Amino acid sequence: MYYWEIFVVVAIVAIILEMFTPTLFFLSIALAALVTAIVSLFGLNMTWLIIICSALSLVSLLFVRPWLKALMHHEPNGVEFKSEYIGKIVKATEDITTSSGAIAIYGERWDARLSDEKAEKIPAGEEVKIVKNDSIVLYVEKI
Numbered sequence: 001m002y003y004w005e006i007f008v009v010v011a012i013v014a015i016i017l018e019m020f021t022p023t024l025f026f027l028s029i030a031l032a033a034l035v036t037a038i039v040s041l042f043g044l045n046m047t048w049l050i051i052i053c054s055a056l057s058l059v060s061l062l063f064v065r066p067w068l069k070a071l072m073h074h075e076p077n078g079v080e081f082k083s084e085y086i087g088k089i090v091k092a093t094e095d096i097t098t099s100s101g102a103i104a105i106y107g108e109r110w111d112a113r114l115s116d117e118k119a120e121k122i123p124a125g126e127e128v129k130i131v132k133n134d135s136i137v138l139y140v141e142k143i
Contacts, residue, residue, distance in 0.1 A: 003049055007037035010053075024065045024072075031064065032056035088130050089143065096122040096140060103128060103138060115139035 014030035036053040044052075085105060093109065094102040101112040101122070114122065115131045119142065122128055128140040 003040040003044075003046060004037040007033045007040060007049070007053065011037065024068050025061070027068070028060035028065050029057050031060050085130050085138070086132065089127050090130065090140075092122050092124050092126050092128055092140075094124050096128065101140075103130075103140065105130075111137045112140050113137055115141050 011030040011033035014026040014033060018024070018026035018030065032053050035056055036049055039052055040049050088105065090103045090105055092101065092112065093104050094100070094112075096103070096112050096114055098114045098117050101114075103110050103112040112128070122140070122142050127143050129143055130138050131141055132139045
């Protein structure tokens with residue numbers, strides 16, 4: 001068996017393992033093994049190939065993996081929450097309870113809930129203060 005074949009098999013196994021554990025750890029090893037398979041075509045012995053594969057795996061884990069993780073966990077457009085909304089005074093467009101309600105911020109409708117479960121319902125048209133958010137739901141309190 002040629003050395004390049006060994007490293008291609010290692011890359012395939014690492015890709016299969018990555019499918020079951022999507023942590024990008026095994027993908028880094030697979031990338032290093034594929035590059036090492038190409039380098040092995042230049043006639044290096046197995047000791048050097050293992051050193052090269054190990055070094056490339058380490059570089060990939062330290063530099064490529066964080067970049068890929070940041071790329072994968074990018075916030076989708078349109079679901080962005082601006083922290084400057086917290087503390088703003090806005091009007092309720094619907095009655096606000098602990099389970100339903102809505103407010104308008106700069107012409108956009110946002111789901112709203114009471115921040116205190118013991119607070120009374122806030123009727124539509126009342127001014128409220130935004131105190132926190134949970135995903136795209138804003139929690140408010142009466143002024």
